[in-house]
Amino acid sequence: xxxxxxxxxxxxxxxxxxxxxxxxxxxxxxxxxxxxxxxxxxxxxxxxxxxxxxxxxxxxxxxxxxxxxxxxxxxxxxxxxxxxxxxxxxxxxxxxxxxxxxxxxxxxxxxxxxxxxxxxxxxxxxxxxxxxxxxxxxxxxxxxxxxxxxxxxxxxxxxxxxxxxxxxxxxxxxxxxxxxxxxxxxxxxxxxxxxxxxxxxxxxxxxxxxxxxxxxxxxxxxxxxxxxxxxxxxxxxxxxxxxxxxxxxxxxxxxxxxxxxxxxxxxxxxxxxxxxxxxxxxxxxxxxxxxxxxxxxxxxxxxxxxxxxxxxxxxxxxxxxxxxxxxxxxxxxxxxxxxxxxxxxxxxxxxxxxxxxxxxxxxxxxxxxxxxxxxxxxxxxxxxxxxxxxxxxxxxxxxxxxxxxxxxxxxxxxxxxxxxxx
Amino acid sequence: xxxxxxxxxxxxxxxxxxxxxxxxxxxxxxxxxxxxxxxxxxxxxxxxxxxxxxxxxxxxxxxxxxxxxxxxxxxxxxxxxxxxxxxxxxxxxxxxxxxxxxxxxxxxxxxxxxxxxxxxxxxxxxxxxxxxxxxxxxxxxxxxxxxxxxxxxxxxxxxxxxxxxxxxxxxxxxxxxxxxxxxxxxxxxxxxxxxxxxxxxxxxxxxxxxxxxxxxxxxxxxxxxxxxxxxxxxxxxxxxxxxxxxxxxxxxxxxxxxxxxxxxxxxxxxxxxxxxxxxxxxxxxxxxxxxxxxxxxxxxxxxxxxxxxxxxxxxxxxxxxxxxxxxxxxxxxxxxxxxxxxxxxxxxxxxxxxxxxxxxxxxxxxxxxxxxxxxxxxxxxxxxxxxxxxxxxxxxxxxxxxxxxxxxxxxxxxxxxxxxxx
Numbered sequence: 001x002x003x004x005x006x007x008x009x010x011x012x013x014x015x016x017x018x019x020x021x022x023x024x025x026x027x028x029x030x031x032x033x034x035x036x037x038x039x040x041x042x043x044x045x046x047x048x049x050x051x052x053x054x055x056x057x058x059x060x061x062x063x064x065x066x067x068x069x070x071x072x073x074x075x076x077x078x079x080x081x082x083x084x085x086x087x088x089x090x091x092x093x094x095x096x097x098x099x100x101x102x103x104x105x106x107x108x109x110x111x112x113x114x115x116x117x118x119x120x121x122x123x124x125x126x127x128x129x130x131x132x133x134x135x136x137x138x139x140x141x142x143x144x145x146x147x148x149x150x151x152x153x154x155x156x157x158x159x160x161x162x163x164x165x166x167x168x169x170x171x172x173x174x175x176x177x178x179x180x181x182x183x184x185x186x187x188x189x190x191x192x193x194x195x196x197x198x199x200x201x202x203x204x205x206x207x208x209x210x211x212x213x214x215x216x217x218x219x220x221x222x223x224x225x226x227x228x229x230x231x232x233x234x235x236x237x238x239x240x241x242x243x244x245x246x247x248x249x250x251x252x253x254x255x256x257x258x259x260x261x262x263x264x265x266x267x268x269x270x271x272x273x274x275x276x277x278x279x280x281x282x283x284x285x286x287x288x289x290x291x292x293x294x295x296x297x298x299x300x301x302x303x304x305x306x307x308x309x310x311x312x313x314x315x316x317x318x319x320x321x322x323x324x325x326x327x328x329x330x331x332x333x334x335x336x337x338x339x340x341x342x343x344x345x346x347x348x349x350x351x352x353x354x355x356x357x358x359x360x361x362x363x364x365x366x367x368x369x370x371x372x373x374x375x376x377x378x379x380x381x382x383x384x385x386x387x388x389x390x391x392x393x394x395x396x397x398x399x400x401x402x403x404x405x406x407x408x409x410x411x412x413x414x415x416x417x418x419x420x421x422x
Numbered sequence: 423x424x425x426x427x428x429x430x431x432x433x434x435x436x437x438x439x440x441x442x443x444x445x446x447x448x449x450x451x452x453x454x455x456x457x458x459x460x461x462x463x464x465x466x467x468x469x470x471x472x473x474x475x476x477x478x479x480x481x482x483x484x485x486x487x488x489x490x491x492x493x494x495x496x497x498x499x500x501x502x503x504x505x506x507x508x509x510x511x512x513x514x515x516x517x518x519x520x521x522x523x524x525x526x527x528x529x530x531x532x533x534x535x536x537x538x539x540x541x542x543x544x545x546x547x548x549x550x551x552x553x554x555x556x557x558x559x560x561x562x563x564x565x566x567x568x569x570x571x572x573x574x575x576x577x578x579x580x581x582x583x584x585x586x587x588x589x590x591x592x593x594x595x596x597x598x599x600x601x602x603x604x605x606x607x608x609x610x611x612x613x614x615x616x617x618x619x620x621x622x623x624x625x626x627x628x629x630x631x632x633x634x635x636x637x638x639x640x641x642x643x644x645x646x647x648x649x650x651x652x653x654x655x656x657x658x659x660x661x662x663x664x665x666x667x668x669x670x671x672x673x674x675x676x677x678x679x680x681x682x683x684x685x686x687x688x689x690x691x692x693x694x695x696x697x698x699x700x701x702x703x704x705x706x707x708x709x710x711x712x713x714x715x716x717x718x719x720x721x722x723x724x725x726x727x728x729x730x731x732x733x734x735x736x737x738x739x740x741x742x743x744x745x746x747x748x749x750x751x752x753x754x755x756x757x758x759x760x761x762x763x764x765x766x767x768x769x770x771x772x773x774x775x776x777x778x779x780x781x782x783x784x785x786x787x788x789x790x791x792x793x794x795x796x797x798x799x800x801x802x803x804x805x806x807x808x809x810x811x812x813x814x815x816x817x818x819x820x821x822x823x824x825x826x827x828x829x830x831x832x833x834x835x836x837x838x839x840x841x842x843x844x
Contacts, residue, residue, distance in 0.1 A: 229688075231657075231658075231661070231662045231692070232654050232657065232658070232662075232692065232695060235653075235654065235657045235661075236653075236654070239653070239657075240653045240654075262701075265701075266651075266699075266701055269698050269699060269700075269701075269703045270653070270654065270698075270699050272698055273654060273695040273696065273698040273699040274695065276691050276692075276694055276695040276698060277688075277691060277692050277695040278691075279684075279687075279688055279691075280715075280716075280719040280723075281691045281715060281719075283712045283715075283716075286709050286712075287708050287709045290705045290708075293702075293703060293705075294702075294705075297702040297703075301702075
């Protein structure tokens, strides 16, 4: 680095990455260190406008050690997963030169430069909305841009995978497959884009964030227990999932919502079945999750062709997918009928994200919620109790794009001069 | 029948049959009509002192049609399952003669005599405690005694099986296997006793009757859906259950509680996993059931060797099995700590059945419940909320005997002269 090391320059990149929701589930690793899965999985990338991680990464000769801040609080980088992502990216760094700023970094110099990382989720981290997927995807993507890594997105996905398995699927927008691969090295265990977000842009996604008292089993620990103790998991991964992957790829390709819905729902349920078959059993869904499923199943049966798909990750929150805005409007009405907010809740904070669906549904006040009609599929049965407080809030969103660099410096989370959090 | 048909005699038999709880589960029929299962199952017969059906069956030339009363209310016998049990028994009836009363019934005459049946459960029918198992076992056993059927208990179990699958296992006390059989006729799909109740008489059983708002899927409909839609069920029945049956038989033979507990818990969880893997998914356990499992698993892990086994049938109620009275006393203390009764509940109606365990636990009043110590396995964690109202009541019981005839006429449910309910 020579002269430059004496200068107080800070080089930084800010990126934004989406989260994703699996519609054919990843559950179980065949290699714990490299994070290699026991089966392929398929996900939908969610619009970063509503759910994303923003990460600024910076290097400077003035930084004494690698440091990270998550949502404003210092966060240890000592974990093996962070270390692995950092070293994988540093090992692939290329020469970089910015004559104007007087910065010249040779390939081998990157190893000697410390990084500062600041990361921020635009949604509650604790809500169980796959923040680690968006987080590791964003970290790897931002570092790769900073360090002038020339490898393609697939290779970056294999690095992000080593941070958090499902993070690899957040390297692309739209519809993404994580190919489990065969190599011991894990180099072929990468994400591939099946279709971009424009391919099927009618889809509307509503996330029901479910209130929960229970502490959840971490997915890392849960997966390990399932691999070691569930007799059903290996059958699922070897015999059931491969067929579903083929069918789901075709359903996405042809925008076949009934098949998409059937596969997403049954695969979500089978993943939770495997959790239950684990010793000790793992419960991610609670009574509210079960009620949501029952209501959606009832609606789907009533309408003959499926109106909605549901899927649940390692937590009680429901991700509901409607084929278009018209059905999504009905869906939101039904959800607000079954799960009205508590009296002290503002409608504006009970339905967040794309609020235009709320408008389409003709709901502008709590009065409108109170006077929602009985869902038609209930006409012949006793209406259920309209339980308040079981849902924290709803997020309306849609399929979205993959990671991008935010060129606007005002969006950076680190100060351009000091490299410290703003 | 000749002369006798003019007389107004009533011939009756009263029997009592136990219910049973499967520890290797039956879920799925390969033949819906004959009720032939997709795998073997193993159960423990519960003491009829606390949970049983009493049935009186009677014939008389004065009866105009077959009639039944269940818990005092008239109940239709038109169902195929009742008809099948009736005709199977009538077809095996033998000559009967009682010179004193002037009754002489030839083999072929039984078909022409109408029956009156009165049946009574000494526990709430709606509580989801396998009342149909005890009910059909009792009906078949009582009819067989009445009609002088000479076939052995195994044959009777195959008849009871056609009323309700798990009823076949209630034809014996103690520990019972239902052999799935191979014949298309179902004649070899019978129950066999593995050991009587005296073989392992240390076991104590506590049933937690869980409060539930949800209407449950009937097990007949649920099984059918699972057979038709769950990819995991056929794997379970072909690959998993046969091994567990061998292990469970050995565990019972050797009174190996740790193995018994491990198998019972994992098999219960796998049955519920298959329910979840069904389309639409079936949820029998609720949040309270999940909490019971979590507490029991925590206790078992804390103590290194399993202290308790849990198993759940097609409903939210937990059946908990302790290896001896000492552990059962601890178990009851823990259960009352985690699930205290609501203030308006009498302790006397909150713990029913064998109340001597409550005495051993030193609990005589609600004050004693309030001052129960923190369970030792919680010492290092935040104590959970002591939620009231999640459990309706507990039943303390033990393994028990098979069906018996009650010779004492005062216990008959039908009037000896009229053949009508008392």
